[in-house]
Amino acid sequence: MFVSFPEPVVKTAPVRTTERIRLGKTLVIAIDGPSGSGKSSVSKEVARRLGLAFLDTGAMYRAVTWHCLNAKIDLKNAAAVEAAARTMRFEQNLTPDADFVKVNGINVTEPIRRPEISQNVSAVATNLGARKELVRRQQAIIAECNQRIVVEGRDITTVVAPNAEARLILTASEEARLRRRGRQLGGTQTAAQLAEQVLARDAKDSTVVDFQRAADGVFTVDSSELDFAQTVDAVINVVRRAVNEVPTA
Numbered sequence: 623m624f625v626s627f628p629e630p631v632v633k634t635a636p637v638r639t640t641e642r643i644r645l646g647k648t649l650v651i652a653i654d655g656p657s658g659s660g661k662s663s664v665s666k667e668v669a670r671r672l673g674l675a676f677l678d679t680g681a682m683y684r685a686v687t688w689h690c691l692n693a694k695i696d697l698k699n700a701a702a703v704e705a706a707a708r709t710m711r712f713e714q715n716l717t718p719d720a721d722f723v724k725v726n727g728i729n730v731t732e733p734i735r736r737p738e739i740s741q742n743v744s745a746v747a748t749n750l751g752a753r754k755e756l757v758r759r760q761q762a763i764i765a766e767c768n769q770r771i772v773v774e775g776r777d778i779t780t781v782v783a784p785n786a787e788a789r790l791i792l793t794a795s796e797e798a799r800l801r802r803r804g805r806q807l808g809g810t811q812t813a814a815q816l817a818e819q820v821l822a823r824d825a826k827d828s829t830v831v832d833f834q835r836a837a838d839g840v841f842t843v844d845s846s847e848l849d850f851a852q853t854v855d856a857v858i859n860v861v862r863r864a865v866n867e868v869p870t871a
């Protein structure tokens with residue numbers, strides 16, 4: 623089946639009216655990478671352009687963290703955090719155009735992005751019991767979406783969807799990632815706070831999952847020197863290569 627790309631939302635990319643991609647029944651695109659590399663924003667745009675569902679797995683780790691802080695569950699108590707991940711009711715957007723996260727019916731879309739959550743989320747990310755439960759939930763979501771979905775996080779290419787049709791690491795230099803995150807947070811954070819939320823967090827998260835190096839068969843896109851539209855194009859080109867797309871006239 624061939625599907626034409628709809629008009630890209632971001633229009634700085636070269637317009638390729640003949641752009642087409644060969645899509646099978648299933649198309650899981652797995653994207654991992656460090657903080658601030660552009661995973662969420664780029665994955666959403668790729669999902670829009672290919673007409674796929676979208677799953678932000680980091681939002682799930684953030685939601686568990688929010689829930690624990692809100693319910694005064696000690697993040698150092700591994701069993702309690704795992705139990706929270708198992709029992710909490712969780713709703714999340716699965717399309718790229720809506721953005722919402724609810725925990726036990728409470729809208730936490732905005733609070734889970736706050737620096738307080740970024741500073742504490744590694745306690746959940748390094749809890750192996752909580753990870754197991756979240757991976758289980760993520761795999762169920764992929765199945766519910768009939769395996770037509772872009773999934774982004776840290777262990778998607780290796781653990782959650784190792785058989786995805788297209789797997790890639792999206793990376794960028796530390797300098798680019800700090801600059802982007804600083805701008806995204808409206809210049810409210812000092813250099814030291816940004817380094818803590820981006821670099822120190824990546825260092826902690828790396829102790830349980832390797833999202834810096836591409837596993838066998840995983841492509842790498844480095845967006846340090848690319849703008850947003852160019853990065854989206856680069857990812858889509860990788861998807862085309864991964865699904866053995868034959869170039870169209």
Ligand SMILES: Nc1ncnc2c1ncn2[C@@H]1O[C@H](COP(=O)(O)OP(=O)(O)O)[C@@H](O)[C@H]1O
Nearest residue numbers: 657658659660661662663802806848849850853
């Ligand atoms: N290639 C790029 N060039 C410039 N800014 C980018 C690029 N990719 C993403 N961004 C911006 O950087 C910020 C961080 O991106 P985000 O998608 O939240 O990263 P991640 O999910 O990897 O932490 C966002 O404001 C996003 O719009």
Ligand SMILES: Nc1ccn([C@H]2C[C@H](O)[C@@H](COP(=O)(O)OP(=O)(O)O)O2)c(=O)n1
Nearest residue numbers: 657658679680681683743747775776777827
């Ligand atoms: N699949 C995933 C997704 C996120 N995580 C962890 C690692 C991160 O510190 C937190 C938050 O992830 P998120 O993607 O929202 O973080 P960034 O926006 O990239 O800074 O969750 C993970 O361990 N595994």
